[in-house]
Amino acid sequence: MRALPIHLEAGSDLRASLEQLAARESSSGFVLSVVGNLSQASFACPGLDEPTVLRGELEIITLQGTLSPQGVHLHLSFSDPGCQVWGGHLEHGSLVLKGADLLVGFLEAGGAQTEAAAPVSQARVQVSLAEGCAWSRRTERLLQGLGLPYDVVAAGPGPLPQIRIDGQWIGGYNELAALHARGSLQALRHG
Template identity: 40%
Template sequence: MRVVPLRLQPGDDLRAALEAWMGEQETKAGCVISAIGSLTVAQLRFAGAAEATTIRCDLEILSLAGTLSSDGAHLHITLADCSGVVIGSHLCVGSLVRTTAEVVLGLLPEWDFRRELDPATGHAELQVILRSSD
């Protein structure tokens, strides 16, 4: 595994930035190792919901976890508001960095991650493929 630290700037879209970064890599499989920072807007899709919910306030990123591939990401985030109330769910595009997002990513060159439609779930789900050593 190759470990890569990133710092995102105020106004950056957290999910879009991670997906764009992954799309620039030769490696086709990645994961989030850790992340902290803050958001001004969070777009979260709660379990079973079809659409994202927008939360607008100062939010601290407590954790971010998930997988990255060249054709998409599956990311879950945990946030706390200024009162310490914690919320979390699927991270969607439109979640904007407030002061910083410090993210440590892992690249897994021996693997390919792809997202393919799974008829059982109706979603593009992770396909894990071990790359040949040829």
């Protein structure tokens, strides 16, 4: 692992800065630590279609998750001036107030990373997603929350998201949620 200290200036978009860093480094990694504050926090709460946005002097408490050249999956928690704690999935529009210092750990090429990246995925779930689509974000959160591996694939004709299990088209988010409610997705975790 290679640790890289990062300083973000006032006005920097926290998520966009980390996406750009991962793309520039052409490497996958994770956030090791963070200290700083935000003037605006944009985060996704479970069950809501749109991100929640709070403004003010917001102190970052934690930022954890993964980053790669393909994107980031980060969870943010922060406190407002009344010391109420908020949090959720980090979205674009989370702006640094005075500054933020992060330590990002990048995986080195070779070893376990190369071994893990080499095999073609055998995920039983394939999804086609649309950038900025609330239903696509819900689909990813449901699958990630259940710990189900999935592949993102090119979309066919029709609305997104599009979901296939074992090559069979099942529909979109509502159909996936119905399978989850019936307990039908549990078996996908183990084979």
